[in-house]
Amino acid sequence: EEEEEEEGVRITPQLLKASTGEFALESILLLRLRGRGIAHLGCLGDCANLEWLDLSGNAIAQLGPLASLQSLAVLNLAGNRVASLEPLGSCRNLQSLNVAGNRVRSLRQLRCLTGLRRLESLRLRDPLARLANPLCLSAPAYRAALADMFPGLKAIDGERLSGRGSDFYQLCRDLDSSLGRGGGGNTTTTTAGACPEAAQPWVEAGFWEPRPPRRSSIMEEAYKQFGEVVRECRELSRSADDTIAQAERALSGRPDPNSFVF
Numbered sequence: 001e002e003e004e005e006e007e008g009v010r011i012t013p014q015l016l017k018a019s020t021g022e023f024a025l026e027s028i029l030l031l032r033l034r035g036r037g038i039a040h041l042g043c044l045g046d047c048a049n050l051e052w053l054d055l056s057g058n059a060i061a062q063l064g065p066l067a068s069l070q071s072l073a074v075l076n077l078a079g080n081r082v083a084s085l086e087p088l089g090s091c092r093n094l095q096s097l098n099v100a101g102n103r104v105r106s107l108r109q110l111r112c113l114t115g116l117r118r119l120e121s122l123r124l125r126d127p128l129a130r131l132a133n134p135l136c137l138s139a140p141a142y143r144a145a146l147a148d149m150f151p152g153l154k155a156i157d158g159e160r161l162s163g164r165g166s167d168f169y170q171l172c173r174d175l176d177s178s179l180g181r182g183g184g185g186n187t188t189t190t191t192a193g194a195c196p197e198a199a200q201p202w203v204e205a206g207f208w209e210p211r212p213p214r215r216s217s218i219m220e221e222a223y224k225q226f227g228e229v230v231r232e233c234r235e236l237s238r239s240a241d242d243t244i245a246q247a248e249r250a251l252s253g254r255p256d257p258n259s260f261v262f
Helices: 013-020 042-046 064-068 086-090 107-113 134-138 142-149 164-181 217-252
Strands: 003-005 008-010 030-032 038-040 052-054 074-076 096-098 121-123
Touching: 013 030, 013 042, 042 064, 064 086, 086 107, 107 142
Parallel strands: 008 038, 030 052, 052 074, 074 096, 096 121
Antiparallel strands: 003 008
């Protein structure tokens, strides 16, 4: 059972087993303890194989027990009281970290995470949940600094930094910019009195008309097999009718045994 203290709830083996249904702490791979009033991580460090952990919406200030979670990949600490992230520097497999709504005041407090080579997503601010850190308010350009500090990051505050998504986004921005400004080498000018050429449609006539629905090859094959089954059934029905008719003719021509004269 949860052990209540004046400062808040402490994580105990009983709490973990009741929350997960596991009999051994080493068997816990995923753990969600959101909004439980937790202030002390207690024996959480004994969950040696833990990979996914959600502790958001609690009253946690010290992260010491998390240092032993070498398999931890996803950690959500949003909405707590964390100021020091030092213990997380030992979580070598950490890939996603959410510390929005805590007490991180400077970039210096994040330098302990620079050794996490697998860290891809870092969140310090969550506008939808109205969560932020003092750093987000005191240094509005913190995202650029984080990108320099963590070259392997792919997302900061939920916004993608690298990969196909950002490349496509940048391409669209460049295209919109060129069209909006009217600049570019493809623009032509007309002399005074000259008639400009008539604008040509971008696509052929009827391009936007709805096309008749097409059945997939799977549906076509299903219809074909169904038709073959129907034809086989009809042939079997005719064959059965012929057999019954022959049997009836044979029975009708058979002599009555009571008509024999001895």
